[in-house]
Amino acid sequence: MQPYTPERRQELSREVRALSSRDLQLWSLGFMVMLVLASGILCFLLPNARASVKLELRYVPQLSMGLIAMVLLLNFYLIDKRRELDKSRRQIIRDLVLDEGFDRFAVLDPVTQVFRRTHLHQVLDRELRRANREGVPVTLLMVKHRCIRKLATLYGGATADAFVSEVAQVLQQNFRGSDRIIRYSDSEFLVVLTGTNGRQAQTACARLQEYVDRWNLHTDMQWEMCLTTAAGEYHPGSGPFELIASLCDRVAELAAACEQSEAAIEQAFPATAGV
16 A cells, blocks of 8 residues: 555646546547437438438448447446546545545654654653652643755755754653653744753753754755754643643744844855854
8 A cells, every 4th residue: 555645636636637638538439429310310310402312221231330339339448447536536436535534543653654643643742740749840842944845845845844854853862761852843843841840941952952963963965954943841730731822832932043043154254154
């Protein structure tokens, strides 16, 4: 079974349009054959007024058998093609249903192999319940990297996906196995740090920066990894999604400030500015 990528979905859409055109072709073929048969019969029944056309009765059986054979062959052909179309249509419907089910129930993001945002509610519900039960703190950390759309425009989608995958690997190496990493958006990751308060989260962010520096020293990519982080400790009784929204705003402001600094450096030193 082929993976359900955007390219595969486009292929399914093309196949659906092709099936519609083939249906029209079959109907057009049947209509044209009926038109030819009707024209032939009318030529014998209603001869031209200028030319006397006589119908030889001895040729009627052969003509009738020929017409019947042609109609039968046409019916066999149309039935066979109709079965092929129905089979192809059922396969496409099956693929579309599986594709929809994959999108609905898939837990891991196919590019980064971390939790998808659609699984965020389940992760938060499970981790916050356990933290409240055990009386341990929970800190939410928002991590923002370079805009994947900009990278895709400059270097292509495959290269941008490879970079995002590298970011996810750095996050997985830095945080504990009990921490939950979620791809929140194209350019953001949300990390649920269970058993971690705000001060410990800052230590984890400093350690993350060390991983990023080592990655930048050994990478073969054409740009450096630059991660902007914002952490907030969750307090029982408050809304986790309000905290996430505030973290998104904070990390967006920090990322915008970093981009302005990079733009200023690029203007001052255009030959040495990074991507």
